[in-house]
Amino acid sequence: MKRYLPFIIVVVAALVTLASGTVLYRAKRPAVLTIPKSALVSGSGDADSMHIRGPASARVTIEEFGDFQCPPCGKLSDPINQLERDYRPRLRVIFRHFPLPNHAHAREAAFASEAAGLQGRFWEMHDLLYREQSVWSNQADVRPLFESYAGMLRLNVDRFKKDMESEQVEEHVASDQKHGAALGVRTTPTVFLNDRALAPINLNPTGLHAAIDAAMKTPPPHT
Amino acid sequence: MSGSRTRVIFYTAAAIISLAGLADATYLTVMALTGETAVCGGSASCFQVLGSAYARIGGIPVAALGALAYFGAFSFAIFAAFGYPRMRMFFAFIVCTMFAMTLWLLYVQAFLLHAFCRYCLFSAAVTFLLAGIVVAIPPSRQTPAS
Numbered sequence: 001m002k003r004y005l006p007f008i009i010v011v012v013a014a015l016v017t018l019a020s021g022t023v024l025y026r027a028k029r030p031a032v033l034t035i036p037k038s039a040l041v042s043g044s045g046d047a048d049s050m051h052i053r054g055p056a057s058a059r060v061t062i063e064e065f066g067d068f069q070c071p072p073c074g075k076l077s078d079p080i081n082q083l084e085r086d087y088r089p090r091l092r093v094i095f096r097h098f099p100l101p102n103h104a105h106a107r108e109a110a111f112a113s114e115a116a117g118l119q120g121r122f123w124e125m126h127d128l129l130y131r132e133q134s135v136w137s138n139q140a141d142v143r144p145l146f147e148s149y150a151g152m153l154r155l156n157v158d159r160f161k162k163d164m165e166s167e168q169v170e171e172h173v174a175s176d177q178k179h180g181a182a183l184g185v186r187t188t189p190t191v192f193l194n195d196r197a198l199a200p201i202n203l204n205p206t207g208l209h210a211a212i213d214a215a216m217k218t219p220p221p222h223t
Numbered sequence: 224m225s226g227s228r229t230r231v232i233f234y235t236a237a238a239i240i241s242l243a244g245l246a247d248a249t250y251l252t253v254m255a256l257t258g259e260t261a262v263c264g265g266s267a268s269c270f271q272v273l274g275s276a277y278a279r280i281g282g283i284p285v286a287a288l289g290a291l292a293y294f295g296a297f298s299f300a301i302f303a304a305f306g307y308p309r310m311r312m313f314f315a316f317i318v319c320t321m322f323a324m325t326l327w328l329l330y331v332q333a334f335l336l337h338a339f340c341r342y343c344l345f346s347a348a349v350t351f352l353l354a355g356i357v358v359a360i361p362p363s364r365q366t367p368a369s
Contacts, residue, residue: 006305010298013242017294021249028257070263071270100264187264200258 033184033197035063051122053084054092060194060215062091062208065098065180067188068109068129069137072203076189077130079205087212095126097176098188105142108164110173112146115163119155128153226361230311233360234304237314237353241297244349248293251286251342255279269340277331285328289346292321296353308363318353325350 054061062080066073084093097114099106109129116125128149129136136145143164150160163169180190191198193211202211251273254260260273272278278285299314325347332339 002305006301006307009301013245013297014294017245017249017290020246021253024250024253025256028253028259030257030259067263072262072274075274103263187262189262200261201256203258203261 030187030197030200031184032199033190033192035183035192035195037195051095051117051126052092053123055089056092057089058092059090060087060092060212061094061192062212063094063096063192065096065176065185065188065190067098067100067103067106068113068126069103069106069133070100070188071133073189074130074133076191076203077127079208081127082205083208083212087216090216091212096180097173098180098185098190099173099177100188103137105136105139107173108142108146109136111164111169112149112160114169114172115160115166116150116153116155118163118169119159121153121155124153125149226363229361230363231304233356234300234311234314237356238297238300238304240349240352240356241293241300244346244353245290245293245297247342247346247349248286248290251346252284252290255284255286269338269342271336271338272332272340272343275331275336277328277335289321289324292317292324293349296321311360311363315357318350318357321350322354 062083064073064076064080066076068074080093084091097110099110113122113125113129116122132145132149136142139145146164147157147161150157183192187200189203191203191208193215198207198211202208255273255278260270260278263270273286280288295317296314299310299317302310303314328343329347332343
């Protein structure tokens, strides 16, 4: 018996590892989130107050729930901008706020982008916040930096400061966050392609390209 | 205590320590496969390390290679504890390889990514312990038999 014991121990360890890995994988595998048809952005009404790049008639819509302080969101920002340029006018990009509570300055950054949006420069601030993420993320007080960004974008800084404190801005961010939570969003970036969320493993330029190409071949679900 | 008994204790300890490393590497592999390392808000707060280009070799998660290495170390340690002399050499070889890989990964975290992941640091500690055991095991006087 002793002769076979090491073989038995090794085989048992292998089986236990495989079984526990499989159980863990099933538990960790993200649920497939979908946007109900009633909640899809059509191009009118609610869409006016949203941050959208690309025409309403676009065949494919990317709807991102993002957090300006989240490094993976920052990493995805440029590729999504590039996709929007590559697929224009067949692709529409929507950004929604989902600041995570463990990111100290994420909400303020969302407010800054909204305040810039009130002066018509949301996307410029969006891009700048992601580009400078490593600079402001570690600051104790981000307000002076955000105000300097507003200056760089040639915004009215006094109005920007006031808007950052406004209820309108806070409500917009809260509304996006509530919408995301209702859809089951928990992590950022969560990217919906038309009505279906992409798996986190596909949140890279190659995965996004492949998913968009596949979606282009099928009619959009919201038409 | 005889040298043979000491070796059995060392190899048994090495096998148990390898299991801890195997559990850690399996967890990291699952996180890499589910994509949890590519988002914020999941259980992993190690995006900078686990989501970096250094976390994969040829598309394969480094954690998966680590899991294989720990399983190898565990198996060799078990066989060595049961008196298979050749397995001692294999055990020493795999631990040395893991040690070298660990040094590289620590360098990557400290100097290239400027970020540390606690799961990776745990794995590094496990490998250092295994390397310590390889050094501490008393040399065998008998010639290895096949």
